[in-house]
Amino acid sequence: xxxxxxxxxxxMNTTPFEGAxxxxxxxxxxxxxxxxxxxxxxxxxPATHLAMAQAGIASVTTESGVKVELGAQNAHWxxxxxxxxxISASMLKFIGCxxxxxxxxxxxxxxxxxxxxxxxxxLRVIRNGLRPIFCIGETLEEREADRAFEVIxxxxxxxxxxxxxxxxxxxxxxYEPVWAIGTGHTATPEQAQEAHQFIRSQLSEQFSxxxxxxxxxxxxxxMTPDNAGQLMACPxxxxxxxxxxxxxxxxxxxIVKAAAEAKxxx
Ligand code: PEP
Numbered sequence: 001x002x003x004x005x006x007x008x009x010x011x012m013n014t015t016p017f018e019g020a021x022x023x024x025x026x027x028x029x030x031x032x033x034x035x036x037x038x039x040x041x042x043x044x045x046p047a048t049h050l051a052m053a054q055a056g057i058a059s060v061t062t063e064s065g066v067k068v069e070l071g072a073q074n075a076h077w078x079x080x081x082x083x084x085x086x087i088s089a090s091m092l093k094f095i096g097c098x099x100x101x102x103x104x105x106x107x108x109x110x111x112x113x114x115x116x117x118x119x120x121x122x123l124r125v126i127r128n129g130l131r132p133i134f135c136i137g138e139t140l141e142e143r144e145a146d147r148a149f150e151v152i153x154x155x156x157x158x159x160x161x162x163x164x165x166x167x168x169x170x171x172x173x174x175y176e177p178v179w180a181i182g183t184g185h186t187a188t189p190e191q192a193q194e195a196h197q198f199i200r201s202q203l204s205e206q207f208s209x210x211x212x213x214x215x216x217x218x219x220x221x222x223m224t225p226d227n228a229g230q231l232m233a234c235p236x237x238x239x240x241x242x243x244x245x246x247x248x249x250x251x252x253x254x255i256v257k258a259a260a261e262a263k264x265x266x
Contacts, residue, residue, distance in 0.1 A: 004263055005172055005216050005239035006256050007042035007133055008246025019049035024056035025249035027068045038265040039256050042099050044071035047087055054096045071099030077120035089128035100125045104135045105178045115158035123162055133172045140179035149198055156202050166207050167214040174241040175199055180221025189230045192219045196236035225254035232262035
């Protein structure tokens with residue numbers, strides 16, 4: 001049975017105080033028994049809010065035993081040095097992060113990230129004992145040109161180059177078709193399943209069938225409480241990377257609940 005991982009990518013939203021309240025509210029709603037014991041739940045606030053969000057989560061988890069884990073939205077490939085504006089994986093680990101999003105399409109689109117830089121960041125995150133959420137996915141132009149699988153294959157080949165192990169408790173892949181992110185045009189369950197199945201077959205070739213079978217593949221792109229159940233019912237969809245709907249504790253926790261129910265573990 002594969003792990004289910006639902007992660008919230010807050011992007012550049014909320015004030016530090018709002019972030020702490022949001023993290024706390026998520027933990028509170030989950031502690032009411034909504035799937036939290038069977039789903040790994042992660043929140044990824046802006047870097048400036050990590051410590052406060054951690055405090056918000058901790059104030060609830062200590063009472064209830066329900067865990068919401070903390071993630072960052074990026075990490076540099078070096079341990080330290082002259083890299084103005086960057087944050088290292090060891091710094092993130094020090095303040096309580098367990099997860100880091102790597103290679104998000106917004107980083108690729110607006111900040112010049114490439115398959116190669118995403119690979120370097122990924123390797124460092126793994127080396128520091130953090131769990132990466134490695135994002136891949138095609139643009140609309142690429143899908144319309146029937147190049148989606150070619151793009152995914154390249155992103156996996158270069159992006160995971162040098163990774164020694166995948167599987168249970170490690171790296172998570174987020175399939176995020178760029179045309180679905182923040183647009184309201186969610187992939188259909190058929191489109192998601194087809195892509196996820198392809199990703200798993202690629203992982204099987206690059207690593208092993210056993211490792212591929214144990215790897216969590218999230219779907220990301222306009223996931224909401226209304227469509228999460230159908231997407232999560234797909235056999236190769238093991239979780240979600242959620243943007244907009246993670247900014248409201250109610251909708252984020254409803255997605256967690258829908259995910260647990262869709263997998264028959266609610
Ligand atoms: C994302 O940013 O990873 C994402 C999936 O955003 P949204 O849910 O808003 O489409």
